[in-house]
Amino acid sequence: MALTEKNTLKQFGISLQENKRLSLLTPQERYKEFRQNLEAYANEVLEDQPVSNLYHYWPNHQGKLFTDPSLKSIFNLDTQFDPNERDDLPRIGFSHVAQLALASPDNVVLWYSPKGPASFDQDPQNPYSQIIYDYGQLYIQYFDGEKINAVAIKITNEEALRQFSSKIYEANNNSDLRKRISNCLLNPIRLSESIDDFLARDWVECDVYRDKKKGGKHFLSEVIKEIKTTFAGLKRTKIKIPDETMADIVAHEITEKSIFDAYLQTIHHHQQKYGLSHIGLSGSCGGSTVTTSEIENLLGIRQLFNDNFFKNSMIIHSSSYRLLTQGGESSGGKWEYHNGRCRVCDKEPVLVGPCSICVDCEKKFSDN
Incomplete structure (x- = not known):
């Protein structure tokens, strides 16, 4: 299957637009950004953490x-927004976030990216027209006089928005879907509270996020505690990123093998930590459950990840981050088959699904 912006966004939340990014960085910069991407993948996808x-x-x-x-210039945040995403509203909206935060040091600024379509058009040339964000992201940030510090939390229970801001909750209740998304993205809320005062509120317990892997609920008290830990700089990635892998990234050109090793070793560590013989890999292909030996064939990691996934900057306000963490469904809401080549058995032409896997191979995986 030929890799295109359209099919990689739909299937994997992968943007091809910055595929040369890491090659433009110094070894030290490359190490920092690549490690950040791996840690984001571990936290947001493998662990499916709410914060x-x-x-x-x-x-x-x-x-x-x-x-x-x-x-x-390569670190300019503006370049991390894709104008194809929601008519460029995320970039415009975040410019308002920045203005509010920089004008009021220490005050918390809230910004909400609602669930729903990632594009307002059905243009087949727009890869975002294939994507539906299946939960919201609430961004919490403040300016400390030197830099803006930010975290994002996943929201599946939108009633929980009342706890953070009644204005955001009301904006998200607009019956017109486009107006709802536009109102939320273009109208961040600046609070009168500092981050310490904000987190010390008298919160009313409610569930905030239901994780996709286990179906477990994450409650507000847990989320607030995790936000405190994260802003204090005490949060630690639960999955170890092998030092030798990162050393190789610094010492050598980023290759297919180094990307593959970093990704696969991260998955292996997750399996070993929890004693898993199988692992569910969440994503727009339905979160298939596979064994370690099946991962490479099922995802085509050697082909798909050498120039695409980890060469995007995985910062939380970027389009790539929302695609990775929010993009759980195709806009059609159904599994469509077409003639193509199966990435597992290499048969062609054969009917394959959105993940380029034929019916026979899908059955083999579902039977395991």
């Missing part, structure tokens, strides 16, 4: 934000 890792954005004199204090 993201901590992210920082540094402003220049013009108020532009950068993901590195060097303020190099």
Whole structure:
């Protein structure tokens, strides 16, 4: 199967637009960004945690934000937004977030990306027209005088939005889907509270997020505790990223093998930690449950990940992050088959599903 922006976004939440990004970084910068991407994958996908890792954005004199204090143009946050996503509303909306935060140091700014379509058109040339975000993301950020500090939390129970901001809750209740998304994205809320005062609120317990792997609920008290830990810089990735793998990333050009090893070793560590013989890999292909030996064939990791997935910057406000963490369904809501080549058995032409796996191979995986 030929890799295109359209099919990689629909199937894997992978954007091809920055596929040369890491090659433009110094070894030290590459190490930092690649590790951040791996840790985001471990936290948001393998662990399916409700609270993201901590992210920082540094402003220049013009108020532009950068993901590195060097303020190099390659770290400009504007470049991490795809104009095809929701008519460019996320980029425009985040510019309002930045203005509010920078104008009021220490005040918390809330910004909500609702669930729903990732595009407002049905243009087949727009890869986002294939994607539906299956839960919301609430971004919590503040400016400490040097940088903006931010986390994102996953929201499946939108009643929980009342706890954070009645204005966001009301904006998200608009019956017109497009207006609902537009109102939320274009109208971030600046609070009068500092992050400490915000987190010390008298919260009313409710469920916030139901994870896709186990169906377990994450409650507000747990989420608030995790936010406190994350903003305090005490959150630790639960899955170890092998030091030798990261050393290889710094010492050598990023290759198919190094990407594959980093990804696969991260999955292996997750399996070993929890004693898993199978692992559910969440994503828009339905979260197939596979054994370690099946992972490479099922996902085609050697082909798909060498130039695409980890060469995107996985910062929480980026389009790539929302695709990775929110993009759980195709817009059609059904499993469509077409003639193509099966990535598992290599037969062609044969009827394959959205993940380019034929019916016979799908049955083999479902029977395991």
